[in-house]
Amino acid sequence: AQSVTQPDIHITVSEGASLELRCNYSYGATPYLFWYVQSPGQGLQLLLKYFSGDTLVQGIKGFEAEFKRSQSSFNLRKPSVHWSDAAEYFCAVGAGRDDKIIFGKGTRLHILP
């Protein structure tokens, strides 16, 4: 069965520091992979997606993610975080012909001033 693991429930970084959020997936075929961000009171916003091709994908708000098939990982990175990046981040995998998305449990990002 498809699954997504985000091993870090909370991450705290200082403003201006670099960020890496971890994500591991389990899926039998070539996965469709996503990162979403959810701010309090807001819906989920798609940051970036990987379907095929270049394994380093660029997203909105300065985020990028790298697909590593050998490690079943799709980690999210940002070189310099801003206070406005504080939110919950969800990694997800697209599964099955019904197009449902399987989400991880999320990583809450805290930013220190």
Add this chain to the structure above:
Amino acid sequence: DTGVSQDPRHKITKRGQNVTFRCDPISEHNRLYWYRQTLGQGPEFLTYFQNEAQLEKSRLLSDRFSAERPKGSFSTLEIQRTEQGDSAMYLCASSFGTAAYEQYFGPGTRLTVT
């Protein structure tokens, strides 16, 4: 493009009551999804429509839950005889055609069952 909208944003109800939520997808999006998100968890798939046809239902969707999408436009999710375990955020998403995985989410309806 006004995005996916959901109504109401918050609903407090007493156990045993029925509730209904509405989702308006992005215009011309033919696919519509419902997810449920409980505290500390990621969203979990509930059901999915292509136009007016309901094509998939999760095991999470007990017989107290029913969803419709008349005319392939807006959708409603009804929960009958609510239980405290139904307290959650109910999220709606929509997508178009072959970009089915590019789902755009609404702000959600937060349900509290007392």
